[in-house]
Each structure stands twice: as C-alpha cells, then as structure tokens.
Amino acid sequence: MPPLVKIRSEREQMSAIERRIADFILDNAHLLRDYSSQQLANALGISQSSVVKFSQKLGFKGYPDLKYSVGAAVALASNGNGDVAEWPPENDPHGYLQVAEGLRRSKAAAEEETRVANPQEEVEAVIALIDAAPKVFVYGLGDDGLYAREFAMRLALLGILTVQHADPILMTANLSAARPGDVLLVFSEFGKLPQLWQLSRQFQEMGGKVVSITRHTANPLRAHADASLAICAHDPQPPVAQLLYRCSLQYLLDFVFVLLCHANSDRQRQLALNQERIQQLIDN
Structure with a gap:
C-alpha cells in the first residue's frame, strides 16, 4: 500500500x-x-x-x-x-490546460489509491456475499443515496432481489423481511452517523451481513461491518476532494459490478434479458 x-x-x-x-x-x-x-x-x-x-x-x-x-x-x-x-503562460493564459491536466492526474491517482486500498481477497469476499445473498438491502443518505440507488438498479438488472431506500424509517421497517444470508450495503462517506450503526447492528442481529462503503479512514461503520469497500480521495482543495471521492466511488462500484458479472454466467444472461426488455419498453 x-x-x-x-x-x-x-x-x-x-x-x-x-x-x-x-x-x-x-x-x-x-x-x-x-x-x-x-x-x-x-x-x-x-x-x-x-x-x-x-x-x-x-x-x-x-x-x-x-x-x-x-x-x-x-x-x-x-x-x-x-x-x-509546466504550462507556458502564453499558451494557457487562464490556466485552463493546467486545471484540466491537474484534475485528470488527481482522478487517476485517486482511483489507483482506491484500487490498492481494496485487496483482491477483500473485494472477492464482498462479491461472494452479494452473489450468494437471497436479498440485498442497499442504503445511503444524501449524496450517498444517489450512488446507492444507482447501484441497487444495477444489481436488479443482474437478477438480484434488491431492497433500496433513502429513508431510515422505511429501511428500518423493511428489516423485518431480512433473513440469515441477506446482505446490507451501507453507503456513507464518513461512516459516523449513529442511525447507520443502529441499522447495521439490527441487520446483523437478524443474521445478515453488512458491507460498508466509506472513505478509507477508521470509522465506526467500517469497524463493525462484516466486510468493507474503501474509497481514497484526498486533495487540499475541498471541492476537488469531493469530486475525487465521487469518481473513485464510481470506479469501485463499476469494478464490483463487472466482477459480479464474471462471477456468475447466469447473471450475465439475466442482464442481457433485462436490457432487451427495457429496450422494448423504450421502443414502444
């Protein structure tokens, strides 16, 4: 590392x-x-x-x-x-090229750090949990909820029964349907919200497994999860750091999705079938 x-x-x-x-x-x-x-x-x-x-x-x-x-x-x-x-001022008077190149390098570095921070055996453990789960619950608040919803849709396209909510009350109510072997994916950038720990603990008490998706820092949610995915995104400029977090998170989720496709040929067939059905709805 x-x-x-x-x-x-x-x-x-x-x-x-x-x-x-x-x-x-x-x-x-x-x-x-x-x-x-x-x-x-x-x-x-x-x-x-x-x-x-x-x-x-x-x-x-x-x-x-x-x-x-x-x-x-x-x-x-x-x-x-x-x-x-260095970019000659006369060729880049407003710093356009320098900003573009700097952002490109920062994104590439953040994605590479994220890849290194998630060892193969840990990612494979997450893939195995999701692939074998009867149901996958997906939860995230705020910006995290946007990525949680998009990833839940991808899982559904693979034929995985998915329950997704951005409302803590609705998600808590849905926990009554959790069974041993089910998986809860919790999206939380900093992993410090108390309601997330409570939700995760309740899910584990029902025999489910919790996978946290947070920044690559020590945080309560990650510490108590059964498995975790870590996002690296660091920059002295807060707006850039936030952009790096988003691009690194998307990279890691894309990686997990592709691995899920490769891990189970039935998933690939289900994905193709669902995509065909969706296209038919669009065409009609």
Whole structure:
C-alpha cells in the first residue's frame, strides 16, 4: 500500500504525537526528502525516537525507508520523473490546460489509491456475499443515496432481489423481511452517523451481513461491518476532494459490478434479458 494512503488510513487510530507526525508528512510530502529524522523532530518539537517509532509502526525499517518510500510516491504522482509539468503562460493564459491536466492526474491517482486500498481477497469476499445473498438491502443518505440507488438498479438488472431506500424509517421497517444470508450495503462517506450503526447492528442481529462503503479512514461503520469497500480521495482543495471521492466511488462500484458479472454466467444472461426488455419498453 502506498505510504501516504497508509498514513491517511491509520491516522485516526494514532496517538496525538503520531498524528502530528502524520499531518506534517501528508502536508509536506514533497519536502520530506530534505528532512532528517532529527530535523523533522525539531520542527515538531518532539524526540527523534518518536519519529523512528512512527516509521517502524507503519511497517518501515526506519525513517530513511519511510522517507524514500514517500519520495517515490510523490515522484510517481507527478509526471514520472518528479517534476511537475509546466504550462507556458502564453499558451494557457487562464490556466485552463493546467486545471484540466491537474484534475485528470488527481482522478487517476485517486482511483489507483482506491484500487490498492481494496485487496483482491477483500473485494472477492464482498462479491461472494452479494452473489450468494437471497436479498440485498442497499442504503445511503444524501449524496450517498444517489450512488446507492444507482447501484441497487444495477444489481436488479443482474437478477438480484434488491431492497433500496433513502429513508431510515422505511429501511428500518423493511428489516423485518431480512433473513440469515441477506446482505446490507451501507453507503456513507464518513461512516459516523449513529442511525447507520443502529441499522447495521439490527441487520446483523437478524443474521445478515453488512458491507460498508466509506472513505478509507477508521470509522465506526467500517469497524463493525462484516466486510468493507474503501474509497481514497484526498486533495487540499475541498471541492476537488469531493469530486475525487465521487469518481473513485464510481470506479469501485463499476469494478464490483463487472466482477459480479464474471462471477456468475447466469447473471450475465439475466442482464442481457433485462436490457432487451427495457429496450422494448423504450421502443414502444
């Protein structure tokens, strides 16, 4: 897993000193190569041993190993040789090309981080749960609800019996129909809403399995789910970070959908049949 992704994902479980080191590295990754462990410790007002222990806790041999790994990740995120591409002002007076290229690179990097953050065995476990489930319940609020609804429709096209609601009261009422082996997909960007934990706990008490879809951070919903899908999307500009979350989420859902098609040939036949029926309705 890329070092910056690992630091972000484990930050909320760190001690106060470890979070200070993590935040400094995340905010100054491109400058880390110029810092020795002692210089980093001096900048943060902590001991050098704290920096070394932080590096080792992340799985590195020591600070030099961490610094090298971060430097390699920063270079990879640029144009391949560590230098950010420059656009001549006279050819791009309003920064149009620079913004377009920057957004393209950011999306590609976020999708790649998302892919790495979801190991094959964990994704396959989610696929197995959905494919074998008698019913799949899908739930999300707000913007999450939009993606939950769209994914529920895709599952239905595969012939999977799907129950989807954006209303917590209606979804709670529908839990009476849950049976052992059913799956609940919970979409929540930050995974911190209390009603989501309650809904998930009730579903598990009825013998169902919960799959969380959240940011790649430590959060209550993800911690108590039976399986999880993690979304990576980080940018210093909040509007861009939100866009990256959406594109990474869509990428991961598309990946899961394609894997579901490949996992069961009957699903592919059902998809083709449903698409034909829908086309007939449109034509008529």
